[in-house]
Amino acid sequence: MSDFTSSLKPRYDGPATLAAERNGSSINIPELSKHLLSRDGFLSRQEKVLQVLKRDRLFSKDQQLNLSRPDRYHLGLARAKAIQRIVRREGWDHEDYKMAEYLVDEMSPFHLHMSMFVTTVREQGSEEQKAYWMPQILNYDIIGCYAQSELGHGSNVRGLETTATWDPVKKEFEIHSPHLTASKWWNGTMGRTATHAIVVAQLLLPHPSNPSNLISHGPQPFILRIRDQRTHLPLPGIAVGDIGPKYGYASMDNGYMLFDHLRVPRSAMLSRYAEVSAETGALSRRGHPAVVYGSLTFVRGQIVMHARLVLARAVTVAVRYCAIRRQFHDRDDVKGERGEMQVLDYPTVQIRILPLLATTFALHYTGEMMYDLYHGTRETVEKGDFGPLAELHSASSGLKSLCTTIAADGIETCRRAMGGHGFGGGSGLVGINADYLSKPTVEGDNWMITQQVAASLIKKMTSCVQNPHAEPKDPTDAIFLYYLKNKDTHIPQSPIHPPNNGKADFEFTDKAIVDIFQWRAAALSHDAYTARIIEKKPWTSLMIQLHALSRAYSEQILITTFYNALTTTPTTPTSLRPTPNLSHPTTNILTTCFHLHALHTLSLSPPTFLLTNSIPLSLLAHLPNAILHLMTALRPHAVALVDAWAIPEYVLDSALGRGDGRVYEELFDMAHRRNPLNRVTFNVDWRSEEIVRGSGDAGRGVLGKL
Amino acid sequence: MSDFTSSLKPRYDGPATLAAERNGSSINIPELSKHLLSRDGFLSRQEKVLQVLKRDRLFSKDQQLNLSRPDRYHLGLARAKAIQRIVRREGWDHEDYKMAEYLVDEMSPFHLHMSMFVTTVREQGSEEQKAYWMPQILNYDIIGCYAQSELGHGSNVRGLETTATWDPVKKEFEIHSPHLTASKWWNGTMGRTATHAIVVAQLLLPHPSNPSNLISHGPQPFILRIRDQRTHLPLPGIAVGDIGPKYGYASMDNGYMLFDHLRVPRSAMLSRYAEVSAETGALSRRGHPAVVYGSLTFVRGQIVMHARLVLARAVTVAVRYCAIRRQFHDRDDVKGERGEMQVLDYPTVQIRILPLLATTFALHYTGEMMYDLYHGTRETVEKGDFGPLAELHSASSGLKSLCTTIAADGIETCRRAMGGHGFGGGSGLVGINADYLSKPTVEGDNWMITQQVAASLIKKMTSCVQNPHAEPKDPTDAIFLYYLKNKDTHIPQSPIHPPNNGKADFEFTDKAIVDIFQWRAAALSHDAYTARIIEKKPWTSLMIQLHALSRAYSEQILITTFYNALTTTPTTPTSLRPTPNLSHPTTNILTTCFHLHALHTLSLSPPTFLLTNSIPLSLLAHLPNAILHLMTALRPHAVALVDAWAIPEYVLDSALGRGDGRVYEELFDMAHRRNPLNRVTFNVDWRSEEIVRGSGDAGRGVLGKL
Structure with a gap:
């Protein structure tokens, strides 16, 4: 049968639209791509x-x-x-x-093997243990997972319920789950795949003088086989399986695991930093595992760099589709002479997408800065001396929290900005949205871990108050000391200069933008210091305030780092600063991105700026028009800017975000030619129990799965 | 094999925890349930x-x-x-x-049949057409869908591309899809289920004096058979199918449909309001379909009422789980004497869940008010006279936008507040989240439709400016006229009275809360009037401002209606006002909910309050502590309040939200006993292509589906 649909074309030409968008921008796309994506080839x-x-x-x-x-x-x-x-x-x-x-x-079922499993063996295993395990691991002869979090405890590692009790007679450990909530839970690769696991358990040792009294020595890592090498079935004394479907991570077997008095040899405890003596049963600790945390900044740098690509991906889809999508005539185009508008020309669409586009670059420069600092100080870090990394190390929790929240929310904002088709599978955002929603929670819940940042800022502010005339040790010190010196005489300045007094258009003072973010971060740190140290308020009662402080401080890092990357007179001199060497039009547009990211961030929480005297109230009145102005400047370059992120079609996996603009052809092809549901004809008569027409079958297939 | 896991219990007793929560509240749960859920039994x-x-x-x-x-x-x-x-x-x-x-x-595959399909036939069919179609519809002998939106056009109905051309010779219509983007798209029930469809198409009639010149008469509804009665296959000239997987709506066959010069009889056009003459080919219009929109307020009232139940469901899960979940000791409980804290006692958890709990009641009273107004004025409405409904009718777009946005965002906020387990299938929120994400887009995109509200407010303000001494015709008139009279002398008052000057605790002036929301709505309306009518700014350039206006105006309706429901001296006297007759403790807690909903709403957009002189700047400084105070007051009643919403376990479908508190038992049972993936053992050796262990099969099963 001939298919009349094959001769049909969309009413508007998508490829021509994207070509016009690309021609309309002066950005050198390959140059910018190279600037953004050359690291490590x-x-x-x-x-x-x-x-x-x-x-x-x-x-x-x-x-x-x-x-x-x-x-x-x-x-x-x-x-x-x-x-x-x-x-x-x-x-x-x-x-x-x-x-x-x-x-x-x-998420690959092997993912944990080459991440947390191998890292833990490498960092916490003794030389002997590494010699035994590493070859098997690197050859994938065994597949490992990392079993820390439990059904009853995630963030609170000290609260873990699984025990590892030393048996001084048999010279071995007994791993046991005393409660149902002791079940290991959520651990990736464990459900169906892993042959081995690192199990974090409370180490219990008999009291030297009273052996029936067990003393807890806190959580320790043990390496153990969990499945039979031949049958791949769980070993006796272990119940292990997959926890079932989740929001995302469909391909990953997140697991549960319980132990019934499982006996493991003394060598199961990873013993680079702590070992139980076979003779005395005493725990000896050596060295300090703090060095492990050196790599945390690098890991968090990876999270930020990944967040920028995830956000860039959502923005790529939204920008391209909204450039191609046309809907309604301009309300003031009464005769309809200008045709239907590109959706991306509506300010109500721009306000959702363009600040996120600008933010991809803000995330980029902070991720780069984290990498650079880590690599530049790698040798000292491996000795446990963080040097210039120390400050960033404590800030990295806040950056993880802020950047993953921005990316997770940003995907959904982009999706909604695309209207009806944004809800379809052709958006390419269904999977990434469900998967990425895990990020604000894993590797430290985004609300919880901000307490660490706040605690460190309070400590730093306390020190600055005590030594107001000291030399600043790092940029945050400098900001805090400046604040303490000027807080009683400070008059807030607006970085926005609206178009009057001879100016034809909005102008911005870049340094003043950085100043207001730094001033706010310092003032909120001082507020927190006052509440906690001076007024001695309960920590719990301050938690919302401390979360806001961490966010403000992290926003300040994004702003300062973006500014440093763009300006020839950075506020923080550092030899590690990226030097763009970009052509003039591109630098100009990146500066517009800097302004838009900053003002949009400001617009999300004006009270903290106002109440800390960081901005004059008058700034708020100009803010909406300044943002409109910036979006108008950015708009012609939107398609070119997302092109520069060079997300492959294979990753986008999106009809709406196709780089060739064949949006509607692809959506139709997915529905008409590639949808398996359309190969079956159904019986819709309610009197019949048959579901698939002509099968005579009351739906054995699906109903059997219930 | 005996299963050692079956004897294990969770460390903390969930049922006892929830029992203690229920005992700790003075709320009469059945009384409140009855108050909230008695309408229509x-x-x-x-x-x-x-x-x-x-x-x-x-x-x-x-x-x-x-x-x-x-x-x-x-x-x-x-x-x-x-x-x-x-x-x-x-x-x-x-x-x-x-x-x-x-x-x-x-979403049931029959859903559109008994909603848009039957409604359109009933409201737009002639008596003759109704007599023919209604019995078949009500008996489900045919299954209908409603095909309006297209691949290229959703919101913009006038832009639809499908044509219905009158053939004056054969006296019939030809339905045709001139472009690929003319394909009907997204229409529920159409993909695999429907036998019939209402198809909305541009009516093209030959020009009376020059028949080769076709004149468009705008979109009209046609009813047609689309599938063969015997085979259920598409009729010749029709390509129809399911559009494929989406975010949610997995059970629904949202469809596409294209027409290749399909011939349909003259009777296919629904002709209550417009008919093409068989003799002359001329279009005659009779009556006015405006009466159709009378029921729109009722439909939007349903959306608001549904939104409150959806939000109540997410909040129920979050409140119960966070009451049972314990994590960390209080940081100031240095010796750990008080045990691990209930997560719901952390302000950083409360700030995410409790304002949403308060908001369920705000949504409730506005939904009730919309129903009451509709029912109370039903007779006049059916005559096309909206009477007191007129104002609400124009506001209902804004309420749809606001309430569905609140509910959609609220589900995700609740999910994240639950930490790790919130990401699991046991949350019960996976399906509802994906499904409900459609609501901000369908039935009028939440950003788009706010323009209608803003346009109507500008019109109303224009009229008030022209007649500043007129008697107010409705509550909005009253607010506007008050604003115009007082705007030059207005001094903003704070409704928050912090604990000093002899007061032991925060106090609130309820009427002043209503005032600040009303003042802001009026001031923003006046700003929009000034920009559009006086300064004649382009509509498009104002769209963000107009969206904010609609939101502010709708927030004002929620606040005013909540206030009216609780107070004996409502700002808007109406015989239709719900009178709670609730016992004293319950009314007190609902008042706390009113305060919390209002202050939380205020905290989301302070600049619009500040810049319109609705609040003094000093209010912002007290806001965080006032919200903390309210959350502390609400906290002991949180479990009782969600119980009152009486969401059945079958609807919650949530381990975390179980009313009996057996959270961990259920999560473990789902994983250990009911997860089909755990019934298969896998071959994880990378050297082998076999996937299921012992099958010798390189994964024919799943790989065949690629």
């Missing part, structure tokens, strides 16, 4: 790995949204194994492997 | 329908998250048909049927 690596994955049908994402959750695990495992074969065939290094995980864009 | 109907559904395994939700999207449609269709059989067997009325849809909590 990202762009060329992306291309290399992509070509290999594209050749293998196993990595096609076409039907992913039609698979059940159990099937997504089957597929995830098949892919994880295939990647191992490819790694060996193609001679990929670890960065290539990580690029493949990024491009495939799902 | 809601509570008893809920119980009646629930008992019937529970007996049928087809309605079990246990494995829903493990089903693929195609299977969800199979299941949805099986359920839709089963409900029809139950309706007849049990003698259910239409309200019972709607209750079943609410409880099953998925």
Whole structure:
């Protein structure tokens, strides 16, 4: 049967629209791409790995949204194994492997093996343990997971219920789950995949003088086999499985695990920093695991860098689609002479997408700064001396919290800005939205971990108050000391100069933008110091205030770092500062992004600026028009700017975000030619129990799965 | 094999915790439930329908998250048909049927049949057409859908591309899709289910004097068969199918449909209001379809009432779980004597959940008010005279926008407030979150439709400016006229009185709370009037401002209506006002909810209050502590308040939200005993292509679906 739909074209030409957008911008896209994505050969690596994955049908994402959750695990495992074969065939290094995980864009059932599992063995194992385990790990002869969080305790590691009790007679440990809530829970790779696990358990040792009295020595890591090598079934004394479907992470087997008086040898306890003596049963500690936390800044830098790509992806889809989508004539175009408007020309669409576009660059420069500081101080860090990294290290919790919240919320904001089609599978955002919603919670809940930042800022402010004339040790010190010196005489200045007094348009003072963010961070730190140290208020009663402080301080880092990256006279001199060397039009647009990111951030929480005397009230009156002005300046470059992020179509996996503009052709093709539901005809007569027409079957297929 | 896990108990007793919470509140839960849920016998109907559904395994939700999207449609269709059989067997009325849809909590493949399809035939069909179609519809002999939006046009109905051209020779219409973007798109029930459709198409009539020149007469509704009665296959000239997987709505077959010069008889055009003459080919219009929009307020009232139940559901889960969940000791409890804290006692958790709990009641009273006004004026409305409903009718777009945004965002806020387990399937929020994310977009995009409210407010303000001494015709008039009279002399008053000058605690002036919201709404209306009418600024440039105006105006309605429901001296006297007659402790707590809802709303957008001189700057300084104070007052009643919403366990479908507090037992049971993935053992050796252990199979099952 001929298909009359195959000759139909969309009313408006998508490819021509995107071509016009690209021609209308003076941005040098390849130059900006290179500026953003050259580190560690990202762009060329992306291309290399992509070509290999594209050749293998196993990595096609076409039907992913039609698979059940159990099937997504089957597929995830098949892919994880295939990647191992490819790694060996193609001679990929670890960065290539990580690029493949990024491009495939799902949590791999092997993911924990080469992240937390290997890292813990490497950092906490003794030399002997490493010699035994590392070859098996690197060869994937065993697959490991990391079992820390439990059903009853996530963030609170000290509250873990699983016990590891030393048996001085048999010279071994007994791992046990005293309550149901002691069940290990959420641990990735553990549910169906792992053969081994790092299990974090409370170490209980008999009291030296009264052995029936067990003394807790806090959580310690143990390495143990959890499944039989031959059958892959759980070992006796272990109940382990997958916890079931979740918001996202369909391909990952997040697991549970309980222990019934499981006996493990003394060598199971990772003993670089602590060991139980076989003879005396006493715990000896050596060295200090603080060095482990050195890499935390690097990990958090990775989270920020990943957040920028995730946000860039959502923004890419939204910008391209909203440039192509046309809806309504301008209300003042009474005769309809100008045609239907591109949706991206509506300020109500711009206000949702363009500040996020600007924010991708803010995240970028902070991620870069974290990497640079880490690499530049790597040697001293490995000795446990954080040097210039110390300040950033304590700030990294706040940055993780802020940047993952921005990205998670940003995906959904972009989705809604696309109207009806944003709700469809063609948005390409269904999977990433569900997966990324985990980020504000994992690796430290975004509300919880901000307490660490606040506590460190209160400590720093206390020290500054005590030594107001000291030399600043780091940028935050400098901000705090400046604040203390000027707080009684400070008159807030507006960085926004509206178009009058001879000016044709809005102008901005970049340094004054940085100043208001720094002043607010210092003032809120001082408020917190006053409440906690001087007035001795209960910590719990201050938690909302402390969360706001962490956010304000982190926003200040984004703003300062963005400014430093763009200006030739940075507020924080550092040899590590990225030097753009970009052509003039591109630098100009990035400056507009800086202004828009800053003013949009300001517009999200004006009271903290007002109440800290950081801005004059008059600024608020100009803010909406200043933001409109900036969006108008950014608008012609929106498509070029998202192009520069160079997100491959394979990652976008989006009809709406197609770089070639064939939005409607692709949406229709997905529905008309690639939707398996359309290959079945149904019996819709309510009198009949038959579901699939002509099958005579009362739906055994699906109903059997209930 | 014995299962050692079956003897394990959680460390803390969930049931005892919830019992203590319930004992700790003075709220009379049944009384409050009755107050909230008696309309149309809601509570008893809920119980009646629930008992019937529970007996049928087809309605079990246990494995829903493990089903693929195609299977969800199979299941949805099986359920839709089963409900029809139950309706007849049990003698259910239409309200019972709607209750079943609410409880099953998925978009039914029959949903559009008894909503937009039947409504359109009833409201736009001629008497003759109704006599022909209605019996078939009510008996479900045919299944109908409503095909308005298209691939290229959603909100902009005038931009629809599908044409219906009158053929004066054959006396029939030709329905045609000139472009790919003319494809009908998103229309529910159409993809696989419907036998018939209302198709909205541009009516093209030959020019009387020059028949080759076609004149468009705008969109008109046509009723047509789209599938063969015997085979259920599409009729010739029609391409129709399901558009594929989406964010939510897995059970619904949202469809696409294209027409290839399809010929339909003259009687296909629904002709209550417009008819093409068989003789002359001329269009005659009669009556005015404006009366159709009379029911819009009722529909939007339903949306608000539904939003309150959706939000109540998310809040129920979050409140119960956070009461049971314990994590960390109080930081000032240095010796750990007080045990681990209930998570709900952290202000950083309260600030996310408790204002939403308060907001469920705000939504409730506005929904009630909309119903009351509609019912109280039904007779006049049916004559096209909206009477006292006129004002609310124009405001209902703003209320739809505000209330669905609050509920959609609220679900996700509650989810995140639950930390790790909030990301799991046991939250019970996975499905509702994905489904409800459609609401801010469907039935008028939440950003788009606010323009209607703003336009109507500008018009009203213009009239008030022109007649400043007129008698107010409605409450908004009264607010505007008061504003115009006092705007030059107004001194903003704070409704918050902090604890000093002899006061032991915060106090609030309820009337002053209403005043600041009303003043702001009037001032922003005046600003918009000035910008558009006086300064003649382009409409598009004002869109962000107009959106903010609509939101502020709608927030004012929620606040005023809540106040009116609670006070004996309402600002708006109306005989339709709900009179609680609640016992004293309950009224007190509802008043606390009123304060918290209002102050939280204020805290979300302080600049619009400040810049309109609605509040003094000093209020902002007290706001955080006032909100803390209110949350402390509300906290002991949180569990009782969510109990009052009486959401059945079947609807919650949540381990975390269980009314009996057996959170951990249920989470573990879901994972350990009911997760199908745990019944399969996998081959994790990367050297082997086998996926399921012992099958020798390289994953034919899932890979065949790619």
